Amino acid sequence: MVKGDRRSGARTPLGNFNKPFDYIGTKSFADYPGYAKGFIKPLSLGSCGTGRVFVGQRAESFAIDLGKVFDLINLNPLGPRDGGTNVLADKNITSIAMEIPKACLVNAAHVDLGDNKKGVDPVIGAWTTASVRQATLINPSPASGISTTAKKGGAWTQVSRLGMPLVNEVVIGLKDKDKFNASEPKDDVANFKNYVFYPTLPALIQKLYPSAPAPTNFPRQDLVTAFLTGVPTINKPANKALVPADMLRLNTTTPTVVAASQNDLGVIGGDTAGFPNGRRPDDDVTDVSLRVAMGVLCHAGLPPEATCVPADAKAGTAPFTDGVVKSATAFDSVFPYLQTPHAGSR
Numbered sequence: 001m002v003k004g005d006r007r008s009g010a011r012t013p014l015g016n017f018n019k020p021f022d023y024i025g026t027k028s029f030a031d032y033p034g035y036a037k038g039f040i041k042p043l044s045l046g047s048c049g050t051g052r053v054f055v056g057q058r059a060e061s062f063a064i065d066l067g068k069v070f071d072l073i074n075l076n077p078l079g080p081r082d083g084g085t086n087v088l089a090d091k092n093i094t095s096i097a098m099e100i101p102k103a104c105l106v107n108a109a110h111v112d113l114g115d116n117k118k119g120v121d122p123v124i125g126a127w128t129t130a131s132v133r134q135a136t137l138i139n140p141s142p143a144s145g146i147s148t149t150a151k152k153g154g155a156w157t158q159v160s161r162l163g164m165p166l167v168n169e170v171v172i173g174l175k176d177k178d179k180f181n182a183s184e185p186k187d188d189v190a191n192f193k194n195y196v197f198y199p200t201l202p203a204l205i206q207k208l209y210p211s212a213p214a215p216t217n218f219p220r221q222d223l224v225t226a227f228l229t230g231v232p233t234i235n236k237p238a239n240k241a242l243v244p245a246d247m248l249r250l251n252t253t254t255p256t257v258v259a260a261s262q263n264d265l266g267v268i269g270g271d272t273a274g275f276p277n278g279r280r281p282d283d284d285v286t287d288v289s290l291r292v293a294m295g296v297l298c299h300a301g302l303p304p305e306a307t308c309v310p311a312d313a314k315a316g317t318a319p320f321t322d323g324v325v326k327s328a329t330a331f332d333s334v335f336p337y338l339q340t341p342h343a344g345s346r
Contacts, residue, residue, distance in 0.1 A: 001014055001045060001046075012046065014043055014044070014045075015041075015044075017039075017041050017053060017055060018039060019039060019055045019056045019094075020035060020036045020038075020039045020056045020057070022056075022057045022092070022341070022344065023036075023057055023092070023340070023341045023342070023343050023344060024343070024344050024345065025343045025344050025345025025346070026343055026345070027345065028345075032340060032341075032343070033340045036054075036056055036057075036340070039054060039055075039056055040052055040053075040054045040335065040336065041053055041054070043098070043099075043100075045100070045101070045104050048101055048103040048104035049101035049103055049104060050101070051098060051099045051100045051101060051104070052098070052099040052335055053096075053097065053098050053099075054095070054096075054097045054335070054336040055094070055095070055096050055097070056094065056095065057092050057093070057094055057095070057341040058092065058093060058094075058095040058097075058336065058338035058339065058340070058341055059091075059092060059093075059338060059339040059340060059341050059342060060088045060089075060091040060092060060093045061093075061281045061326075061331070061338050061339075062088055063086045063088060063089070063284075063324045063325065063326040064086065064087070064088065064286050064322055064324055065084035065085055065086065065087060065322045065323055065324050066087050066088065067087060068084065068322070069286070069322055072204070072208060073204070073205065073208055073209075075321075075322055075323055076323060077205070077209060077212070077290070077320050077321060077322075078209075078212070078318060078319060078320065078321075079321065079323060080321075080323065081284075081287065081319070081321045081323065081324075081325050082323065082324070082325050083323040084321075084322055084323025084324045085323075085324070086324045086326070090342055091342075092341040092342055095336065095338055097335065097336035097337070097338065099335050099336075102252050105124050105252070106120060106121075106122060106124060106252055107120065107121065121237050121238050121239050122251055122252045122253045123230065123235050123236065123237040123238070123249055123250065123251050123252070124249070124250055124252060125163075125185075125237070125245070125247035125248065125249050125250075126163070126247060126248050126249075126250070127161060127162060127163035127185060127246070127247045127248065128161070128162050128163075129158050129160060129161045129162075130158070130159060130160040130161075131156040131157055131158045131159060132152075132156070132157060132159055133152040133153055133154050133155075133156060133157070134153070134154030134155055134156075134157050135152065135153050135154040136150055136151070136152050137150065137151045137152075137153075138150055139151065157182075158181070158182050159181055159182065160181050161180065161181050161182075161183065161184075163185060163245075163246040163247040163248050164226075164227055164246055164247070164248055164276065165248075165275075165279065165285040165289070166285060166286065166289045167180075167227060167246050168180050168181065170201050170289065170293075171192075171195050171196065171199060171201070171227070172192060172195050173195060173200070176191070176192065176195075179191065180192060185245030185246055185247050186243055186245060188228065188244065188245045188246050189228070189243065189244055189245070192246075196219075196220060196223045196224055196227055196228060197218065197219030197220055197223075197224070198218060198219065198220070199220060199223060199293060201293045202214035202215055202293050202294055202295075205290075205293075205294065205320075211315075212294065212315040212318060212320075213314050213315055214294070214295075214315075215294065215295035215298060215308075215312050215313040215316065216312050216313075217295075217298065217307060217308045217309075217312035217313070220308075221307045221308060222292075222295065222297040222298055222302065222307075222308040223292070223293070224244060225297060225302060226276060226292050226297060227246055228244035228245060228246060229244050230249045230276075231267060231276065231277070231297075231302075232302065234251065234254075234267055234272055234276075234277050235249040235250060235251045235254075235276065235277040235278075236249075237249070248276070248278065248279055249276070249277070249278075250277060250278035251277055251278075254272055254273050254277055254278075255273065256273055257271060257273045257274070259282075259328035259329050259331070259333070260328070260329060262274060262280065262282060262328040264282050264283055264284040264287075264325060264326070264327075264328070265283075265284060265287060265288055265291075266280075266283050266288060268288060268291060268292070268296055268297075268300070275288055276288070280328065281326075281328070281331050281337060281338065282326050282327060282328040282330065282331065284321075284324075284325055284326070286321075286322045286324070287320065287321045287322065287325075290320035290321070290322070291316075291318075291319075291320050294313065294315050294316060294318065294320055295308070295312060295313020295315065295316035296313070296316050296317065297316075298310055298312045298313035298316045299313065299316045299317055
């Protein structure tokens, strides 16, 4: 656990945690759910409380008709929301699941909220990165008894970054995707603002589907609201000194909604406890992102700084979809919530 700057802040070791073996099959594991449950471990986080952690294989939670989306949106984008194929339905992923008390995430110190006001801002922002060693050498003549033929060294180098879902996939241009993966949110405005101000996805949708005209409000301040600042009254931080940046924001004072009552379109579906106010496993971020790109926020009565009105987005209320949905009730009701992985021997 790091408090302060992520590179130089105060560090507290939380211990070492084993992960379960992957679900090879029912012959190897007669009760894989029970076996994996034994790897849920407590996280002692000091004065702010105790959390839990699980690292291991889980059933893939994301739902999308992946190939068709990236095949020039080879979909029926205005068809039924369940008319496509979830190509990830039989896939597994290695997950890092953490349960953290709010007190460990919200800054307990008073911060500058602007207009000479001080207080505790309940909105937090999160993003993840992944890093690898700069160099890998393969031993062409491995000796007996050595478990690996590779030697890795050099500085840890960031190769991936994720905040808001689908930003690097559909917002950032091809020539800058690696740059985005290696960057930090604090530099987003300097490096990538034009991808948000003048996005290519809506123009592509209009080209492929002429009956769906792209929004005309440039620069796209409504997308700045969605991707870089947070939505006013929902999850926009009160601290006016914060720099716009791509991160997943959550208002920690928003009441949760039970699974059976959740709307998978989140905020644009009237469920303020859902995406982009955080992201629940069942939130249909693909459909939401398509609709936001085509201007649904222009019809949401945003404050004047969004400079976006219904006339700017004639297709803004169209029900764009990739044709794949996943119910909140498809997930476990207890931590780590993601379901038991599929057996490898099926």
